Amino acid sequence: MLVFSDRLCLVQPSSEYQITSHQYALALTFPYLIRFLELDQKFRLSLYVEGRTEQSFSKHLQAEQPHFVLITSNTATFPHAVKLAQIAKSEGCYVILGGIFASMNAERIATNYLCFDKIIKGAPPAGMFDQFPLDRIVEGKRQYDIDFEVGDILDLPLFDCYRNDPVCYEITFGCVYNCSFCSLRRIWNAGVCSHRSVEVVRSDLKRLANRQVLKIIDDDILQSPHILAACDFRSSFKKVIAETRIDRVNEQSISVLKEFGVTHLIMGVESFENEHLVSSLKSRSGIWTKTVFRAMDLCARYHITARPVLQVLYPGMSKNYLQNILPYIRDWTPTNNIEVFFSFFTPHPGLDPGKGIASNLLTNDLSDFDHLHPVYMPDGYDIDDVKKILSDYNQLVDVTESVEFNPYVSSFGKYKKEFDLFFN
Template sequence: MVKRILFVNAINPFVEVEQRYPNLGLGYLVSSLRNNFGKNMFDFKIIDRNVESEILDFKPDLIGITSVSQNYNYAKKYAKFAKNRNIPIIVGGVHISMIPQSLSPDMNVGCIGEGEKTILELFSVFLDKGRFLNEDLADINGIIYRKDNNLVINSSRKQIENMDKIVFPARDMFKIGRHSYMFTSRGCPYNCIFCASSRFWNKVRFFSAEYVIKEIEELISKHKVKLISFFDDLFIADKQRLKEIVDLIKKKKIDKKVKFTCSARANLITEEIASLLKEMGVLAVGLGLESGSDKTLKYLKGGNVSVEDNINAIAILKKYNIAANASFVIGSPKETKEDILETYNFIKNNPLSLFDIYVLTPYPGTETWEYARKRNLVSNDMDWSKLNVNFGKNLKQSIILSEVLNREEIISIYRKFQLLRLFKNIKNV
């Protein structure tokens, strides 16, 4: 009998940007399950809204939920709704991986870290027993579950070494437009204090250039995509692989069919890198510049990138007619108004195509989380909506880490940046 499996991406349904891109992490899980159990064993559905009505209509045999920290309240809500209907729940994603102790009593199992292998073992148990019994979970690495009202965290799971063995995500589960995205690596070699990527992925692993090209070709042939965004933490981390990707794109004339955007780090942008990106058809590069103050950059990024690096990166990209889009972070504990003014003036005086401004938020798995925890600003059972990255929509609830500026001052400064953002973005249209 075919099992109905509902995967839920627990987003904030009131935030439009969260609905913009499908959750490829869930797509990878579907592909892994199909590849292992065959395509006729399960009836999959992936959703991110109208979750409760979808549960009632689809009548799933099992539900898998993925969630980031700021949306974990939604994950808990959906799990409770499902448990009341006796539907087993697996939860995964960055939040439960960083704070497994926050597993809700309504959730049967938490999947910690990379899920493609773990999900196969969990589904084998489910197919055999129709539920998750503690004795069946004891030998599965990379999970958390409850036993006698206590949380049990099993040994961590070894990460997938040969990335090319991972099956392309099941994009047939999503509505794919002319602009889509993909991953060519997992992880980041850097350790910014506000980012959990290096802890979640442990180390950087790359798909081969050949694998990347095959996925690009599938996006073009099957989905008629015209613009592909590489959502890697740092697409240009491996220069030799980048050269191989560019060579294959030119050889196969892919640059005539599709254009790209990617992310980079300012201190890695050189004339050679920019030339390669231009050659392969990159239109824009997203840079986490973070600040126009060397003092603040040292705090946020550990001192391995400078304001001069930021300026040079923008100038080099402009030379190659590649748009420089940037993000900045204000509100560090010791950051003064004068420090923030340096960032404001940096944005004003440099030719950025677009920029976004964020207030430093303590996400689980980061140094800022530990700092906030010591100040009793966060906890494992907090209201997770306080971690909303969109400060403008969460002015009164967002956690303020600054030791020198109060909430009202941060709000006032943030609004000035928003006005500058509006002015610069209109100017660049």
């Protein structure tokens, strides 16, 4: 029989990029859990952040003696979550895994990783610790009403280790777009959106103004025009990072973002190749190229740093693609107020991978990247083609002076065993 105690440890695994580069951010996962499940009223809480907490995990558990250990994980941190869970089990803890990776792969994790006592599929059900569920896979659902304040939770001493790091914030949850490849639409109801009120956003961000960097994690900040029009945080934060679709950037929208206080704008360029654009529900390549450069010009005019994101090694990618786009992006440099990000194509485990993808799993050794781990090579490629692509990629990093955001890559091969079972 399960013995309950009043001690609970929240565990944040880190990617190797975060650990080696000391790049951390206060995410919303644990503040939301504390609010939804009233954890601060039921338990004495501790927090372990891999790579940031000074103690080893074993010593932290021995000092805090929690009964429950709650681990959240995305794809990039899952191998680390497994190692931490094994340590927690060796210390006699009851281990619960949650997060989007667990939600999309709950059955496979339950079968293959006995170090997790429970796997939460979706959001944990309200009152979970009042009437503890018996099933190993616990199914919950997202609470769509997000119009509540979280600034007081984010400001708890529990999160003091993040005091000098960026803080994440969510104005709108959900997305109205119909991208079939998106994990957000798979795990939550497609097309459902909920918004915070102006009053709640003002109160939260005023409370967080002692932080230097605010990262708004909405998939598209322009889904919240009422907030953008009513708030002005230009003097509150040194940096405000937000994301939008590149085809929504126009004179009016960029002006609104500037007035709100956005300093850095992430935009998914994805590709300049027609086939990939069509599969990503973007316009055809000729129109898309004009749209992309118009967005870059508008960011420059309004003194907003543009952060375009380009994918590498995606299905259908031509072998000379990276050489072909060099003339397009030669001037995308920090000196021109553009910080280009390259993202190796990494479908989410749990999504339908599509024809030919499973056999093309490369895995990777991208330990210097802060994104998902599994990497694929396009159909028709062999390993020599991949080596050439990496050489071309490293050249683009040099030309765009973007090594701060895109470390050099020389090979692939890490974590293959950990991810194979999710794609076969």
